[in-house]
Structure formats: structure tokens, C-alpha cells
Amino acid sequence: xxxxxxxxxxxxxxxxxxxxxxxxxxxxxxxxxxxxxxxxxxxxxxxxxxxxxxxxxxxxxxxxxxxxxxxxxxxxxxxxxxxxxxxxxxxxxxxxxxxxxxxxxxxxxxxxxxxxxxxxxxxxxxxxxxxxxxxxxxxxxxxxxxxxxxxxxxxxxxxxxxxxxxxxxxxxxxxxxxxxxxxxxxxxxxxxxxxxxxxxxxxxxxxxxxxxxxxxxxxxxxxxxxxxxxxxxxxxxxxxxxxxxxxxxxxxxxxxxxxxxxxxxxxxxxxxxxxxxxxxxxxxxxxxxxxxxxxxxxxxxxxxxxxxxxxxxxxxxxxxxxxxxxxxxxxxxxxxxxxxxxxxxxxxxxxxxxxxxxxxxxxxxxxxxxxxxxxxxxxxxxxxxxxxxxxxxxxxxxxxxxxxxxxxxxxxxxxxxxxxxxxx
Ligand code: GKR
Ligand code: MG
Numbered sequence: 001x002x003x004x005x006x007x008x009x010x011x012x013x014x015x016x017x018x019x020x021x022x023x024x025x026x027x028x029x030x031x032x033x034x035x036x037x038x039x040x041x042x043x044x045x046x047x048x049x050x051x052x053x054x055x056x057x058x059x060x061x062x063x064x065x066x067x068x069x070x071x072x073x074x075x076x077x078x079x080x081x082x083x084x085x086x087x088x089x090x091x092x093x094x095x096x097x098x099x100x101x102x103x104x105x106x107x108x109x110x111x112x113x114x115x116x117x118x119x120x121x122x123x124x125x126x127x128x129x130x131x132x133x134x135x136x137x138x139x140x141x142x143x144x145x146x147x148x149x150x151x152x153x154x155x156x157x158x159x160x161x162x163x164x165x166x167x168x169x170x171x172x173x174x175x176x177x178x179x180x181x182x183x184x185x186x187x188x189x190x191x192x193x194x195x196x197x198x199x200x201x202x203x204x205x206x207x208x209x210x211x212x213x214x215x216x217x218x219x220x221x222x223x224x225x226x227x228x229x230x231x232x233x234x235x236x237x238x239x240x241x242x243x244x245x246x247x248x249x250x251x252x253x254x255x256x257x258x259x260x261x262x263x264x265x266x267x268x269x270x271x272x273x274x275x276x277x278x279x280x281x282x283x284x285x286x287x288x289x290x291x292x293x294x295x296x297x298x299x300x301x302x303x304x305x306x307x308x309x310x311x312x313x314x315x316x317x318x319x320x321x322x323x324x325x326x327x328x329x330x331x332x333x334x335x336x337x338x339x340x341x342x343x344x345x346x347x348x349x350x351x352x353x354x355x356x357x358x359x360x361x362x363x364x365x366x367x368x369x370x371x372x373x374x375x376x377x378x379x380x381x382x383x384x385x386x387x388x389x390x391x392x393x394x395x396x397x398x399x400x401x402x403x404x405x406x407x408x409x410x411x412x413x414x415x416x417x418x419x420x421x422x423x424x
Contacts, residue, residue, distance in 0.1 A: 025197030027410030048123035051329035074123035125379030173210035197227030271322035
């Protein structure tokens with residue numbers, strides 16, 4: 001009987017993989033991005049897998065949480081969640097990476113529950129011979145669309161031992177258009193997002209207009225990550241009105257976004273001002289946000305994402321997905337849940353094209369016409385390549401990066417960089 005099977009072991013492997021010199025409001029990506037690969041072993045010898053944040057505070061929380069699932073059945077998701085919520089708490093005085101609300105320690109319980117949930121659903125699927133999407137109510141689509149996620153970038157990292165990536169420099173409007181062309185020709189994406197909040201708004205608007213001219217009819221988004229003041233965001237909205245499908249987190253705070261909403265007809269999207277169900281309760285009625293960018297890694301898992309989707313439907317909000325640097329296990333978890341959400345109204349974000357390395361057997365997940373095919377095989381539909389896992393863990397051991405720090409990295413290029421936000 002499946003319920004006689006219990007979880008007997010938790011294995012957490014931190015990994016580091018190469019990342020490009022991508023610019024954002026906080027600074028610039030370091031040469032290495034971190035993740036943690038979590039494996040849950042069962043009494044009948046199965047292994048369920050999951051991928052999450054790999055920074056030091058997250059590794060500490062995962063170590064603290066390991067014992068909470070031992071002895072549970074992979075079907076005991078509710079008990080797992082209750083235990084995690086009772087035992088895992090925010091850390092007072094924690095230093096948090098502001099750009100990525102997923103890194104905040106207030107999300108610790110949600111992040112751990114999400115990590116365990118994905119691995120437990122993988123096990124459930126293996127035991128029942130069903131893909132995770134079936135455990136979430138079944139697919140409403142066979143492929144999940146993703147967007148071309150563009151970044152301003154340097155050609156090379158400032159530290160020289162790292163070979164340049166294949167993308168070259170991406171600073172001018174022409175280079176940004178070339179980056180989009182390359183990404184679309186490689187993967188077939190049908191919408192485009194530019195990570196902004198890096199240069200003077202006039203330059204970023206010029207880039208958006210260049211993309212609009214180069215890709216007529218392709219939906220475009222700009223995300224300054226709250227690095228524009230309210231006044232700047234209002235002024236820029238007028239110049240972006242005919243160009244954007246949505247305007248993502250231009251200015252800080254729910255109140256700022258609500259005020260901006262009174263000055264523009266552009267739908268505002270966020271992964272910064274509504275990041276918990278509690279924020280949703282407070283924020284949905286303000287009219288500040290019309291599109292929610294969910295992220296199962298810090299919202300609490302795939303089933304919470306489905307709850308959020310129902311709430312978006314009830315409040316008449318659009319829904320899509322946010323991303324950080326990640327590998328294929330996360331991409332597959334995103335794909336399963338996105339396939340089970342009827343009201344996925346926009347193509348999801350993914351950093352995946354920026355990552356060259358993988359830990360899953362068979363190598364990188366393919367995109368077909370900008371979309372990932374939803375697996376029909378049991379569980380997540382992907383398994384670990386243990387040799388690659390060991391290599392990426394070795395990179396983690398050697399790379400020296402233990403926390404994401406885009407600000408300090410940027411100071412290597414520009415010692416005067418303050419990281420003050422909003423900067424424009
Ligand atoms: O990876 O530089 C980045 C992004 O800026 C990321 O940290 C954000 O969390 O992509 C994210 C976003 O949409 O805000
Ligand atoms: Mg964003």
C-alpha cells in the first residue's frame with residue numbers, strides 16, 4: 001500500500017553553476033549562481049527531488065527542517081506543512097537581498113514547505129504512475145509558454161578566469177534587440193521581458209521602443225524592479241503606453257503602485273509588492289496591481305500557487321510566473337503547476353536560457369516554440385544526473401560564493417555604486 005511507504009532520509013546538496021554578468025537594480029550577477037538540490041528517500045527505495053535557493057541562510061533552514069518529514073508518507077502534505085509552519089520562523093535581524101523577496105527569512109516556512117512539497121509530489125507521482133500535473137487536477141494545456149527574459153549585460157565578468165558567454169554585450173538598444181533575436185531564434189519565445197532599473201529611464205524606454213519596432217505585435221514587458229520613483233514611473237508610463245502588455249514593478253510599495261495605477265491605463269504587474277497570501281488580502285482591493293507574478297518557491301508550493309490562481313480569478317487579476325536563476329528541476333515544477341492553472345494569462349518568466357549547466361539526466365530541458373512540453377511520465381518527469389550533481393557541488397565548494405550579493409559585485413566595476421533605491 002502506498003501509505004505504508006515513509007520518508008527515511010533527506011539529502012540537501014548545494015550547487016553552484018556559471019551565471020552571466022547580468023545587470024539589475026541591485027547591481028550585477030556574480031559569476032556563480034547558487035541553488036540547493038533536495039532529495040527525499042523512501043522506505044521502498046525511491047527518491048523524490050526538488051530544487052530551491054542555495055544561499056547559506058536557506059541551507060541552515062533546510063538543515064533545521066530535515067527531521068520534520070522523516071516518518072511521514074509522501075502523501076502527508078498537510079502534516080508536513082503544519083509541522084514546517086510550527087517549527088520554522090523568520091530570523092530576527094537577517095540581512096535580506098531586497099530585489100528578490102523570495103530570499104527573505106519571513107518566507108522561510110513557505111520556502112521549506114514548497115521544497116518538500118515538490119519532492120513529495122514527485123514521489124506520489126512515481127508511486128501512482130502519474131505526472132505531477134495529474135495530482136494537481138490534470139492538465140489544461142500540453143505546453144507551457146515562457147517569455148524571452150532579456151538583461152542588460154557586459155560581455156564578460158570583471159574577474160577574468162571566467163570565459164565569456166555566448167551572448168556578448170547587451171547595453172545599447174541595438175544590442176538588446178540582437179539579444180532578443182538570438183533568444184527567440186534559439187527557443188522560439190513569443191513574448192519579451194526586459195529587466196530594467198539599470199540605466200536612465202530614457203535609455204530603457206528607447207530599448208523598449210527598439211524592441212517594439214523590431215518585433216511588431218510581440219507582447220513586451222519592462223521590469224525596473226522598483227528602481228524608479230513614482231514621478232519617474234508616471235512620466236515613463238506615457239511613453240510606454242503603446243508598447244507594453246504590462247508594466248512590472250516600476251516603483252516601490254503597494255501605495256506607490258496604487259497611485260501609479262491612477263495615472264496610467266497600463267496594467268501593473270508585481271512580484272515585489274504582493275508576495276504572500278496576506279499581502280494579497282491587503283493588496284488586491286487597492287487596484288494597485290492587475291497581474292500577479294507567482295513563484296512556487298516562496299509562495300509555499302504548487303498547491304498554494306493553485307490557490308493563488310483561484311484568488312486571481314475571483315479578483316479578476318491576471319497571473320503569470322516570476323523567476324530567479326534556476327535549473328531544470330525548478331523549470332519542470334513550474335511547468336507542471338502552470339499546466340494545471342486554467343487562468344495562466346501570460347507567458348511565464350524564466351532565467352533558464354541564461355544557464356548553460358544542468359543537473360538533470362539527459363541535459364537541458366528543450367523549448368518548442370517558446371514553450372515547455374508538460375511531461376506525461378510519472379512524478380516531475382526528470383531525474384538527477386548524479387555525476388553532474390557531484391560536479392556542480394564541487395563548483396559550490398570551490399567558488400567561494402555563499403550568498404547572492406549583486407551590490408558588492410557591482411562595486412568591483414564601480415566602487416562608487418551605492419545601490420540606493422529608487423535610483424531614478
Ligand atoms: O535575477 O537579476 C535577477 C532578477 O532581477 C531577479 O532577482 C528578480 O527577482 O527576475 C526577478 C524579477 O522579476 O523581479
Ligand atoms: Mg519582477
